Amino acid sequence: MNTFIVAGLLLVLLGVAYQRGWTKSRALAIPEGQRVHSRGQYHGTLVVLWTLIPALLVLALWAFFSPGVAHWYIVSQIPNEVLTSLDQTGLNQQMQRIRDLASGFGVAGELRPFEQEAGENLARFQLLSFLIMLAAAAGLGVLGLTFAQRRISARLRARNEVERAISWLLIACSAVAILTTLGIVASLVTEALRFFTYINPLDFFFGTVWAPKFSSTGTGDAGQFGLLPLLSGTLMISTIAMLVAVPVGLMAAIYLNQYAHRSVRRIVKPVIEILAGIPTIVYGFFALVTVGPFLRDVGSSIGLHVSATSALTAGLVMGVMIIPFISSLSDDILSQVPRSLRDGAYGLGATQSETIRNVLLPAALPGIVGAFLLAVSRAIGETMIVVLAAGNAPILRGNPLEPVSTITVSIVNQLTGDTDFTGPQSLVAFALGLTLFIMTLCLNIVALYIVRRFREQYE
């Protein structure tokens, strides 16, 4: 509700600002017939900017500080003897009660003597602080408006100023990508470091047993956090996925690129690319409900024990998911190989398949390796398929027909529903995330480097 009021007021103010700037600009231009440096829109926009930025600054400051101030105010409303008797959870509950009273929501149970008064005080305080904020934002906005309006003259370079503002805005947009990376690294590293205060990094990276104990959260016995069983499961599933995706994807790309008639290619290529657009939860469900039981039945008919959820199930389905990834990347790379190389081979009397195997593929190899690495990184980071179909058995073993667990599965298991990062049980998710991030980052950098390097060879 409050948000709508603020947004509405702001919009009205901005409308007025634009109107003022534009009118003044026209007033300059028409009667005196002088050459005005910038057009009316730019003057209007400039006034809008001068109004918007101070108001937004006030709003941002308020949004940043108001929770803290409200917290401080509520605590100040609780009598000292009550305050000392409460622990953290009790204090939070007490504060929620007062907030509920202030918002008119009401509370259950008997009112303590101070609560009613505190609630009323809080309601008054909130209203007052909201009004002050509103007044400050509007006041500064109007101040900016008048100042900017005064500045408008025939020689004011409004367009240049607006353009400078736009370019700062664009820079801010690009900064988001960097901030995201910084955010990822900062959150992963700080939380992982906190995890390593509980668990020795050596035990984490070289431990062979994964057995986090949830029952003993907060006690000394946290369980064992060995990465190796998860790593082996991850690598096993990725390997199976690659064994499916690379031959099928590569051959499909070669066929579409070299043999297929244009009309066939036009239909088949997008159909294969549909596989890339399917959400991974759908693959996971498909693996769990259809592929797993199918493999189990096939296995038992030839006297082999295959678990319905296993590394094989997850790997096969993940391979299907990666096929379009490999095929379209390889297709692009094959198309980049210069025609002259191929024609040379044909001229020497090579058949089409010999040309492909002996000329085209070697020439395209670095690019294909790059695509392969990107696909591996995607397989390592894939989550929903393995959550549903890998079986979640974090045990170090080499049989792909048995259930395994992966790094991503463990992240989901350790963190789902638990966002109070107090013990190693939830913090370990960040150590796992950091491991995953570094692994995929290395693969991506190497892959991008190879792909780029290769491209330049022909340009």
Place this chain on the structure above:
Amino acid sequence: MTSASFDSAAERRQRVRAGLARRHLGERLFRGFGVVAIVLALGFVAVLFTDVLRKGIPAFTQSNLHLEVRFDPELLKVDPAPIRAAGQSDADFRATRLAWERQVAMLNWNNVIEAALRAAAPAGFDIDSRQILTIAESDGRHRVRELFVRDPGLLGQRVNVDLLASANTDNWVKGNINRELDDARQQLSAPARALIDIFEENGTISQGFAWSLFTNVDSRSAPAAAGLLGALMGTFWMMLVVIVLAVPLGVGSAIYLEEFAPKSRLTDLIEVNINNLAAVPSIVFGLLGAAVFINWFRLPLSAPLVGGLVLTLMTLPTIIIATRAALKGVSPALRQAALGMGASRTQMVFHHVLPVTFPSILTATIIGVAQAMGETAPLLLIGMNAFVAAVPGTPIEQATALPVQIYLWQGNENRNFFEPRASAAILVLLVFMITLNAIAIFLRSRLEKRA
């Protein structure tokens, strides 16, 4: 030339001819592998879609009970609804009305449903009241009560009402339960099963389109009434956040990098960084969301706002890369012409270059948003998998999303009933994604022609 060299030439020809057969075989084999790969890939697409369709389509129909419900005054001992007396104040009337509604809520509405079921059964059919109630879904009593609250004049009347059959009934009717199993392993008792068969024959139970799938929220107590509305709204709010944030940020960032940024170490770093972000596993973005948005900024758990923010950060690189590619494709002549006419750099970009690339940017955006819509893993880490039985009215209320709802339903213990439901939800999700992609393709072909 000597005869020897002729011989060797003939020999060579011989050798080449002999090798040719082998080489042509190799050629055919290689080509065959290619065909096999294509067939395999297309086969996977076909199997996946037929499997989901086969499993999901039955869940779009639902067994309904057509009952004649009698609001029997004997069963419903309730005071007449309060009528507003002259001069009664608003608050007073509301209080008496609330007291009456409370009284209505306390009544045992199951009795009414039981009576209606018995009336539909053949005379003298022997079944106890707990068993007969398993035929109807447990939300039936709320629906009958609501009818009464809306129109208290129904007391003593008979009304035709359509209620949902229970999940077990639905399974039995659709043949998802093995009828040969002995009683101990059946969800429904023997008389209840017999009665369902009778109901099916006399038309009391029939199949209809499962509207409740789209009009209800998820439910634990009444599985047959569980629907997608909450998840759809949650997804809607998230996509709104993504569109509002990711599109301007992504396009702005691409414009800066492609048009304004000086070619320096820093911009090179940004470029590498964005390419890498595009390949960071989605679950890592979930960790980012859990740590930064929820733990540091204290944003609410399970809120579409947080989900939308996480998905925005995930989608940004896709939009940036696609937009940059589109900007790169604009011919330099256009830029030079604009600059030559005295336009500033900003005017050149915003008035001339952007409009030309608009179709490509739009397409890339739609595809990016569609991808974000199917993402599940990061949402699990920020609590979007909590059970929510309400339609979120704002982006900061607890909600779930469509793909997460699929995850929750596939994990439900009542697998016989929820596996088809999950498949149906998948179909809904796929329809959305295919629609979005189709729109993208349509817009591109349409707008590109005009440009």
